[in-house]
Amino acid sequence: MHVLPVPLPRPLKFDDIKANDLLRKTVHISIMKAVCLVFIAFAFATVVSAEYFLYTTCKNLVLLENLGKKAGSCGEKMDESQKERCDGIEEMAKSPPSEANLYFALLSGVLQCKYLRCELTEEYCESNKAMFDRVWPHE
Secondary structure (H helix, E strand, O other), rough: OOOOOOOOOOOOHHHHHHHHHHHHHHHHHHHHHHHHHHHHHHHHHHOHHHHHHHHHHEEEEEEEHHHHHHHHOOOOOHHHHHHHHHHHHHHHHHHOOOOOHHHHHHHHHHHHHHHOOOOOOOOHHHHHHHHHHHHHOOO
């Protein structure tokens, strides 16, 4: 099978190829700059809201859960092994550890489990806001 070449309005020159490569590199650099700016914005937002990390996470999970409820997919993400893990996490949360970092990790797990089970509400986030702030490992 023969492929016929597409006629060009004029022959390609080395400068055309260089310009095309330069344009492609410029586009890649612009994309990378945009990605870096997004990461810097996330880092700044994390620093600003660092004291309310669990509370912010809780509120964000409530928003995601509400979107899942609207889409009709809420609760479908959880499989049997996750149910067992969540049962274990919630059992451990009944007698919380004394170390703040462990308690923080445990509460993060509880939030994830409540999200997976579609049990997370804004009222839960608001009623536990003081505890979330108290548990955050301040340096």
